[in-house]
Amino acid sequence: MQVVWDYRMLLLQGVWITIQVTVTATMLAIVLSLLAGLARQSNVWLLRTPATVYVELFRGTSLLAQLFWMFFVLPAFGVSMTPLLCGVLAIGLCNGAYGSEIVRGALRSVAREQREAAIALNFNRFQAFRIVVLPQAARIMTPLFGNLAIEVMKASSLVSLITLPDLTFQARNINLVHVVTAPVLIVVLLIYFAIALVISGGTRGVEHALAKGRDRLAA
């Protein structure tokens, strides 16, 4: 345990980077999944086709390959990014592709009668979506987006392989200096687990808040 205490500052710096990557990549992933999920439902092929290509491409290839591609290959085409931007972009893009399926499923699960009722009330398409469909889909999406956030957190460990000193990177480096390292790795795994618990707790909070609104409307 002494090792862990000696390296607490490095580990905390690592935690900070892990949190930064997790939060920004999760936000990017959610925005992209909403955009791609909606575009895939669209009647306009100019929206639908690029969204489908994006989703299939990023779901079909390894995240690490995507990360290396952005880190090693894009500079050769004149696009240079910091490791942090690279990591956030790759993880956000990849998980956005997975998340688009969440959005698609949630939108499908909203009963057709609800849309018909919205038309009967003379809502325009945007109003129907914002006032009728989205609030109901949001309740289904929330726990699934929570899981997605945990996947993003786990994926954030891969940024250590493109030189970003996150929690996993620090764990590995301390390992290279010391011989007895089980405590460091156990602590690192526990920190990841704790972050996951915070994420799922937060997700439950959001779920609760959304359910409240529903009760009020029903009353």
Added chain:
Amino acid sequence: MEFSFALVWEILPQLLLATIVTVEATMVGFVLSLVFGAVLVTLMRTPSRPVRALARFVMEFFRATPLLAQLYFLFFVLPSAGIVLSPFVTGVIALGLHYGAYAAEAYRAGLESVPKGQWEAALSLNYTKLRTYLSVVLPQALPPVVPALGNIAIAMVKDTAILSAITVTELMFVANEIGSERFQYTEPVTAAAVIYLVLSLVATALIHLIDKRFRPEEAPA
């Protein structure tokens, strides 16, 4: 910056050899995860409360922590405990443990989907517990689990790339090595990405086929 197809052609044999390692790692890892998942789900259904709680914790813990960190744990800690394994073996064990937790969750959902009446019927027929599982519960619980297990296999194909971090000479590792040797990452990394795409498309098609095979048995004759 030009994309050289000649270079792709030149390095293709190396990449395909590495792809074999990727496929091997996926297959061994998948079998291990099926076994480990079965063990976990069995422990989660034992009468002993502490064992159930521990199995549940293990499942949650393995699912909520990164594969890469788990991989480093096995890679660095096992040798200091006197267990020296090759990177490949360490890697497939990590895959098996990580995805075994997902498999356990899938099995659990399948088992819970079997109606209670089926258990009661087996009991009234004086079936032993083992016979109940083998001839009544599992035939109903497993077919709906096939797509979930298939998704695990597809995810695993792509996650084998992470094994490159502990020097397993799979596809991503070799692509990277070629890149650093020639100072030319564009072709090897792009080719590797395309190979992953092909592998996961093939895996998806295979699982679709297996799922279809299981489906007709679901419907009563």
